[in-house]
Amino acid sequence: MATKPWFPTYVYEAPLQGRGNQDFTRALLDECHKVREGDSAGQLWCQENYPAGYTSYGTLRQLHRALPMFADLERKIWRHVPRFARRLDMDLREASLVMTDCWVNIMSRDAVHPLHLHPGAIFSGTFYVRTPPGCSGIHFEDPRLEKFVCIPPRFPDCRPANRQQVTYGVEAGKVILFESWLRHGVVSSPTHDERVSVSFNYAWV
Numbered sequence: 001m002a003t004k005p006w007f008p009t010y011v012y013e014a015p016l017q018g019r020g021n022q023d024f025t026r027a028l029l030d031e032c033h034k035v036r037e038g039d040s041a042g043q044l045w046c047q048e049n050y051p052a053g054y055t056s057y058g059t060l061r062q063l064h065r066a067l068p069m070f071a072d073l074e075r076k077i078w079r080h081v082p083r084f085a086r087r088l089d090m091d092l093r094e095a096s097l098v099m100t101d102c103w104v105n106i107m108s109r110d111a112v113h114p115l116h117l118h119p120g121a122i123f124s125g126t127f128y129v130r131t132p133p134g135c136s137g138i139h140f141e142d143p144r145l146e147k148f149v150c151i152p153p154r155f156p157d158c159r160p161a162n163r164q165q166v167t168y169g170v171e172a173g174k175v176i177l178f179e180s181w182l183r184h185g186v187v188s189s190p191t192h193d194e195r196v197s198v199s200f201n202y203a204w205v
């Protein structure tokens with residue numbers, strides 16, 4: 001066939017580690033709760049900026065440099081980053097990828113994370129710490145949507161690569177990586193239990 005796909009968009013998903021993943025994730029959940037409890041400035045920030053949820057993004061954005069559990073998480077996530085870079089055929093010999101930001105997100109039922117991207121970073125991602133059954137996944141949007149001046153709808157059963165949006169179901173213990181220009185978001189969860197995750201950025205320095 002003469003038609004070939006070009007300019008694909010990649011999303012990486014994998015268990016954080018093969019052994020001890022459940023124990024590590026459970027221990028990290030305690031740490032996430034401690035971060036929230038100790039971050040009164042962040043709780044105030046969230047009243048204005050993150051209704052029905054808590055994020056340390058506004059106050060404690062470099063947890064991997066402040067707390068041992070998050071430093072350990074950084075080391076574990078790093079095993080995945082070169083794999084993703086290789087899949088994208090990125091030449092990183094001239095500089096290094098460094099985790100620049102790492103923050104906690106705790107979403108209750110009505111919390112929403114609107115569509116956004118992470119300017120200034122190369123890779124972004126999330127490690128899932130607690131995912132109540134039925135909680136919202138992470139939603140990605142075709143980065144070319146804004147250029148679609150006129151395009152017919154796709155068939156409901158179109159090939160996955162031709163979809164204009166996709167939602168990844170999330171699972172505690174798994175890490176998701178994507179390029180930081182890829183617009184993503186989280187809709188409100190229908191569950192009462194809290195959905196807990198740790199998000200991060202990698203920059204090229």
Ligand SMILES: [Fe+2]
Pocket residue numbers: 116117118124184199
């Ligand atoms: Fe994000």
